[in-house]
Amino acid sequence: xxxxxxxxxxxxxxxxxxxxxxxxxxxxxxxxxxxxxxxxxxxxxxxxxxxxxxxxxxxxxxxxxxxxxxxxxxxxxxxxxxxxxxxxxxxxxxxxxxxxxxxxxxxxxxxxxxxxxxxxxxxxxxxxxxxxxxxxxxxxxxxxxxxxxxxxxxxxxxxxxxxxxxxxxxxx
Amino acid sequence: xxxxxxxxxxxxxxxxxxxxxxxxxxxxxxxxxxxxxxxxxxxxxxxxxxxxxxxxxxxxxxxxxxxxxxxxxxxxxxxxxxxxxxxxxxxxxxxxxxxxxxxxxxxxxxxxxxxxxxxxxxxxxxxxxxxxxxxxxxxxxxxxxxxxxxxxxxxxxxxxxxxxxxxxxxxxxxxxxxxxxxxxxxxxxxxxxxxxxxxxxxxxxxxxxxxxxxxxxxxxxxxxxxxxxxxxxxxxxxxxxxxxxxxxxxxxxxxxxxxxxxxxxxxxxxxxxxxxxxxxxxxxxxxxxxxxxxxxxxxxxxxxxxxxxxxxxxxxxxxxxxxxxxxxxxxxxxxxxxxxxxxxxxxxxxxxxxxxxxxxxxxxxxxxxxxxxxxxxxxxxxxxxxxxxxxxxxxxxxxxxxxxxxxxxxxxxxxxxxxxxxxxxxxxxxxxxxxxxxxxxxxxxxxxxxxxxxxxxxxxxxxxxxxxxxxxxxxxxxxxxxxxxxxxxxxxxxxxxxxxxxxxxxxxxxxxxxxxxxxxxxxxxxxxxxxxxxxxxxxxxxxxxxxxxxxxxxxxxxxxxxxxxxxxxxxxxxxxxxxx
Numbered sequence: 240x241x242x243x244x245x246x247x248x249x250x251x252x253x254x255x256x257x258x259x260x261x262x263x264x265x266x267x268x269x270x271x272x273x274x275x276x277x278x279x280x281x282x283x284x285x286x287x288x289x290x291x292x293x294x295x296x297x298x299x300x301x302x303x304x305x306x307x308x309x310x311x312x313x314x315x316x317x318x319x320x321x322x323x324x325x326x327x328x329x330x331x332x333x334x335x336x337x338x339x340x341x342x343x344x345x346x347x348x349x350x351x352x353x354x355x356x357x358x359x360x361x362x363x364x365x366x367x368x369x370x371x372x373x374x375x376x377x378x379x380x381x382x383x384x385x386x387x388x389x390x391x392x393x394x395x396x397x398x399x400x401x402x403x404x405x406x407x408x409x410x411x
Numbered sequence: 412x413x414x415x416x417x418x419x420x421x422x423x424x425x426x427x428x429x430x431x432x433x434x435x436x437x438x439x440x441x442x443x444x445x446x447x448x449x450x451x452x453x454x455x456x457x458x459x460x461x462x463x464x465x466x467x468x469x470x471x472x473x474x475x476x477x478x479x480x481x482x483x484x485x486x487x488x489x490x491x492x493x494x495x496x497x498x499x500x501x502x503x504x505x506x507x508x509x510x511x512x513x514x515x516x517x518x519x520x521x522x523x524x525x526x527x528x529x530x531x532x533x534x535x536x537x538x539x540x541x542x543x544x545x546x547x548x549x550x551x552x553x554x555x556x557x558x559x560x561x562x563x564x565x566x567x568x569x570x571x572x573x574x575x576x577x578x579x580x581x582x583x584x585x586x587x588x589x590x591x592x593x594x595x596x597x598x599x600x601x602x603x604x605x606x607x608x609x610x611x612x613x614x615x616x617x618x619x620x621x622x623x624x625x626x627x628x629x630x631x632x633x634x635x636x637x638x639x640x641x642x643x644x645x646x647x648x649x650x651x652x653x654x655x656x657x658x659x660x661x662x663x664x665x666x667x668x669x670x671x672x673x674x675x676x677x678x679x680x681x682x683x684x685x686x687x688x689x690x691x692x693x694x695x696x697x698x699x700x701x702x703x704x705x706x707x708x709x710x711x712x713x714x715x716x717x718x719x720x721x722x723x724x725x726x727x728x729x730x731x732x733x734x735x736x737x738x739x740x741x742x743x744x745x746x747x748x749x750x751x752x753x754x755x756x757x758x759x760x761x762x763x764x765x766x767x768x769x770x771x772x773x774x775x776x777x778x779x780x781x782x783x784x785x786x787x788x789x790x791x792x793x794x795x796x797x798x799x800x801x802x803x804x805x806x807x808x809x810x811x812x813x814x815x816x817x818x819x820x821x822x823x824x825x826x827x828x829x830x831x832x833x834x835x836x837x838x839x840x841x842x843x844x845x846x847x848x849x850x851x852x853x854x855x856x857x858x859x860x861x862x863x864x865x866x867x868x869x870x871x872x873x874x875x876x877x878x879x880x881x882x883x884x885x886x887x888x889x890x891x892x893x894x895x896x897x898x899x900x901x902x903x904x905x906x907x908x909x910x911x912x913x914x915x916x917x918x919x920x921x922x923x924x925x926x927x928x929x930x931x932x933x934x935x936x937x938x939x940x941x942x943x944x945x946x947x948x949x950x951x952x953x954x955x956x957x958x959x960x961x962x963x964x965x966x967x968x969x970x971x972x973x974x975x976x977x978x979x980x981x982x983x984x985x986x987x988x989x990x991x
Contacts, residue, residue, distance in 0.1 A: 315565075
């Protein structure tokens, strides 16, 4: 009998600056599927005044040798300017934004609002029976908040995925 | 001089500016404006193939045999999808191609229009880069960059998809060089540290081996010369991948032959026992390494490759040097100077011992022509003409690699990475166009040759004296061999039923047909083929059930080779079967 083998995996945050041209996102996302790499989170937005360059942040996991391959394969794409593995480079800030809709009355509604205050979530929409909270932070903070809201009438969650940046005064 | 020109016209002018001689193509609705721009233009020679796969492979054959990029022109939809196999083939084997595909007009893209396919999407992962052109004003710049990308760094295919309206619409054009975006500049030189470390590793090696690949050929004739020069200083034996044959002369005393699954005993044992492997432009492919955990267990490894993604992909190396083979070899040679390495005579004595195994020997048969013998005779009778050899894929390809010998680069055209049956005939056509005075032979199998048999007509049309030498054993021989060795001789669908009469087929296309049925006709048949001034199919009937040895079964180590005369019994375990 044959069984599929598993290797120990690591989680890495990569930032990729790319030419802002048609199909570039498909090219990058497609590279991951074509070569069997994982995408845990992917964000992309234009970062230049003339809309020429976008920054993509990808969170991936895999064995170290695969992470190295991902880095190399991304670099070899023509529209890719730079790939930075923030997990390799050093301490970095990773943040995510979430919108969390919670519906409830009475004690549950009060508790939701109290927890939101503790987490510094902002109510960006209110009805008499619901809130939409806006929360930014590290992904595990958002995970924790969403978990707490489950008992308090969680309706819907939207998350942006991670954007990340190296700490300190320099560009990574 | 600046003037308004149509997109189609700008395309043609840009191709001329790139020095393109041949365009391999097939017309259709979405490229009619381009074909009209080509009409009567004598600066480009259009080669009309019979199927778009043939266009891509012919362009590959041209590129591989001349070192220049091949150009393909096909229509949208089926034109593009038919060309995809050849594009994927060029991607795997690092062959520079620029492929122009027509597309439905911009306004119809995404509407499931007639002959619409998402060519950019489909080709995304089998091209080095691709473009959808939305404005004829972008064309000149894109074509210039496409040629740069296809031919520099690790070469590969670049596709340009041009909607029909963009071919017709006009833009300002002038014949000044296109403004190039400086965004693609692969590293070509090793750092001083890397070169110093390489020299030090080579200098202390007691059992070094050169393991060379297609990168040496792609790097150009200078890389071949430098490899030979460096080998002369160090004296290490040299083996090569399938793609790298010809970079090192096969009659050199230190030549080990090809390595890997069907490599020689001495090549595989040298790799297994070496204390230093100098890998130049090869990529540790699974056909080369065999079982990874048993691959070259006691060696340090230097890996010279222009593609960073080829480094540490499957085999961890001690010293990666990212750069062009010729440039890095030159750097190493310069730093090496008149240095003396270790005495490697004991190592070379061991290598001689492995040679004694004579792993390419095969039993002769008095009933049928052994296919190995047929290739040997073909080599002996043609070697003085320094022929260009292409192949299809399968047993005949491996026999050609084992028994035909090469002395220089760009003489050996084969589909290595993708393993595309049907490659050889169109590739031979492209090679013949690029080398009009050379003897070009496609060594083929009876099954493979049928995959692009329609290209016989192309050779006829352009009066190309291409030769096809079919080793006809009435089987998909390599499939049959694996079924014999791995699946207890359950020959599922591998018999070539209802083969055509290849001699009559040749004649139907205006070729000469020659049949060789026994050994006494072999030399005369080959000679007749060489002497005929025109295209020839030789249908050489060979022993039907010969296997290709030596062979490292899948999942086995380099030291576990099967040679002729070894008995193979039983079936493989699932782990081995699951490997390709």
